[in-house]
Amino acid sequence: MAFRDMRAFLAHLETQGQLKKLSMPFKARRGDSELQALMRYVCDKEGPALILENCEGINTKGVPLVFNAFGTRERTAMTLGLNDWRAVKIRHAEILNDPSRWIEPKLVDRSQAPCKEVIIKPGDVAMDKQLPHVWFGKEGPSYLTNAITFSRDPETGTRNVGWYRFTQFLDATHPMGESYAPERAKTDLAAFYWWQPPMSDIGRHVFKAAQKGQRLPVAIACSAEPAIHVGAATGMIGDEAAFAGGLRGEAIEMVKCETNDLEVPATSEYVLEGEVVFEEAETIGWHSNPVGYYDRAQRFPIVRINCITHRKNPMWYATMEMVPPFDHNYLALLPVEAEVFADLRRKxxxxxxxxxxxxxxxxxxxxxxxxxxxxxxxxxxxxxxxxxxxxxxxxxxxxxxxxxxxxxxxxxxxxxxxxxxxxxxxxxxxxxxxxxxxxxxxxxxxxxxxxxxxxxxxxxxATIKIPERFTEYPEVSNAAPEDVAAIAKKLHGIV
Ligand SMILES: Cc1cc2nc3c(=O)[nH]c(=O)nc-3n(C[C@H](O)[C@H](O)[C@H](O)COP(=O)(O)O)c2cc1C
Missing domain, CATH: 3.40.1670.10 (UbiD C-terminal domain-like)
Known part of the structure; x- marks a missing residue:
């Protein structure tokens, strides 16, 4: 099943009893940690996805916060229209191994692209007012965690789509006690683009552009249709947009950016257009990471945003990494398992x-x-x-x-x-x-x-060591699953 956008995916979750809308207030300001507590609570009990309609302290009042959308293996499987995690993983791995099943994206006119409903032109960009800032715990800056970066290799022109985090600078504290220039809050993000090992594909693009003395153009799509998010979280050789088309069984509709030659999913909630200013790297921290600790300091390049487009009445997906399991843990694990599985199965x-x-x-x-x-x-x-x-x-x-x-x-x-x-x-x-x-x-x-x-x-x-150490192994002592099922039926409503 192909979802047209994140909204259609959320509507599907609702029909499955997997999404609740909450109008009660939740604190999302710097220094509050209510959202981290909420994440711990819902993830530990495999709770539903939430739409938080009343986030106190959010700078863009009225923009609802999508929370815990991918907090179970089942809901992550639903991104591709199935409920069974293993079936989705096998599908992902098979399509990854077979480019003939990939479907090239379809370019649509700007008039058909919901992400162009509101356009904030170069010169008018002020992300401190125009983009939601949400704090979960003790992190220094607030984060963009719903953002996928589109770029092209400066040498070959091939597209890369990757899901990487960014920090925002509004009310951000510097990990070494220094301060950030105030303009950073309006136009700049620090991008988690690793250019030293282990590198990411965007890290390679940034590095190649920097070697040529160029700034790399990027387009950042926030909360797009779910298959492109799965594709963006997949490490692969080739175009993730075509791969994502294969995953969803239909071409992804893309539209040209306003200020550069890149293309983005037409139904994205927000699109940020800009360039990587490699020479202006910043040290950022604390960052709550997926292995369950706060990174004190990391150094990342700056992305300068010169144009924002978004849908009318946009919504915002935000998520936090912390001691696992957390919300997008599973969305990240689907491609991880499928990538390793696909590679091993090839040989x-x-x-x-x-x-x-x-x-x-x-x-x-x-x-x-x-x-x-x-x-x-x-x-x-x-x-x-x-x-x-x-x-x-x-x-x-x-x-x-x-x-x-x-x-x-x-x-x-x-x-x-x-x-x-x-x-x-x-x-x-x-x-x-x-x-x-x-x-x-x-x-x-x-x-x-x-x-x-x-x-x-x-x-x-942990395989059985026959023939290397034993000629036979003891027989396993356990009940057959069909016998257990029969007992369950016999004792139904009693034990
Ligand atoms: C929500 C989420 C956030 C992620 N953030 C980052 C990040 O900040 N930096 C990074 O290198 N990888 C991050 N990843 C993992 C990458 O998306 C993944 O490894 C992907 O394959 C990278 O694309 P690439 O192989 O084209 O570089 C994130 C994954 C998810 C699901």
């Missing part, structure tokens, strides 16, 4: 599934085990394959566990049971001393951009 048909927990432990399920394995060290071969997989996730996987077909990789009780009964710590593990770090892991050494770059990695082979 190892025995890989049946890949699950990634909200804390980024990777569990690879095989379709074979024991003596069926092609060779005794097959489990360890899988560990190496994960670390050698394409993109930034597999190679930064700090903890990887390989299990057989009888272990559900999404059920951590089963995974722990396999480790407890099929694994010996010395013989069945690999400690890789020179892996690549997940950039925000606080336990690793830091790069000059304040990100982590090298990490040790642990791989656990």
């Amino acid at each position: 190892i048909p025995e890989v049946r599934d890949v699950a990634c927990t909200p804390n980024a432990t990777y569990i690879v399920q095989l379709s074979i085990d024991g003596a069926q394995k092609p060779h005794p060290e097959f489990g360890k071969y899988i560990l190496h394959a994960v670390w050698g997989s394409a993109g930034r996730w597999g190679r930064t996987a700090k903890l990887v566990i390989v299990v057989g077909p009888d272990v559900d990789p999404y059920d951590l009780k089963q995974v722990e049971w396999a480790i407890a009964t099929r694994w010996q710590p010395v013989k069945d593990s690999i400690i890789n001393p020179s892996g690549q770090a997940f950039v925000l892991d606080p336990s690793c050494e830091k790069s000059p951009q304040f990100g982590a770059f090298r990490s040790e990695q642990l791989g656990i082979d």
Whole structure:
């Protein structure tokens, strides 16, 4: 199913009983932490998506706040019109591996583009008044977390679409006690574009433009239709807009920007047009990160916005990263799992599934085990394959566990049971001393951009060690699922 825009997706959630509108007040000002508490509360109980109609202290009164839209695996699956997470992940991985299923975006006229209903021209941009600023916890600046960046490679002209955060400067505090120039609050954002390892595609574009002495034009679409958000969160070679068309089964409608040659989804709630001013990087912090800590200081390039377009009566999606699970955790995990799964499936048909927990432990399920394995060290071969997989996730996987077909990789009780009964710590593990770090892991050494770059990695082979250590293994003592279902039926309404 293809949703025309974020509004249609939210309407679908509502019909499924997965969205509630709240008119009671919530505090969203700097120094308040009510929204972080709300995030903890709803995410811990797998609660619904919310529309907060009355955010106190928001600078754009009347703009409703979309909250926790992707806070469960099921709601994230719904972005592509299905309820089943595994089905969506497999669909994502298959389409990723098959560019013939991608659908090129369709260019529409400006008159058909809702995102052009209001146009704030160059010279009139004042983001401190025109763009919502929402605080969740103790973060120094407020963040844009609904924003996907469109850019073109300065050498090849190929498009990149990526979901990266930005900080705003209205009421922002500087992590070193310095102050930001007041104009920054009107026109500037600090962009989480990593240009040192592990890099992002936008980091490469920025770097190439800077080497040519150019400023990179960018267009930032906020709250667009959901498939392009999934595409933007996917690390891939090729055009994420065409890939997202394949995911939703219909071309994404795009429209030309006002001030540069880029194109953006026509139904976006807001579009910010501008350029990366690489020479004006700023140090920002505190930033609440997805591994559950506040980064004290990070250094990012400035994006200068020279034009804003938006829909009439726009809405704003904002979200916070904190100790997992949090709202967009799952939206980020869908492409992570699918990317690693797609890569492994291209070369190892025995890989049946890949699950990634909200804390980024990777569990690879095989379709074979024991003596069926092609060779005794097959489990360890899988560990190496994960670390050698394409993109930034597999190679930064700090903890990887390989299990057989009888272990559900999404059920951590089963995974722990396999480790407890099929694994010996010395013989069945690999400690890789020179892996690549997940950039925000606080336990690793830091790069000059304040990100982590090298990490040790642990791989656990929890497959059954036949034939290498045993000729047979004890039979599993457990009830058959159909027998449990029969008992459940028998005891229905009694126990
Ligand atoms: C809500 C959300 C926010 C994200 N923020 C960032 C970010 O600030 N910087 C970053 O490098 N990746 C971020 N990611 C992950 C990237 O979107 C993802 O790795 C994507 O593949 C990057 O695109 P690229 O591979 O074209 O660079 C975020 C993902 C989500 C879902």
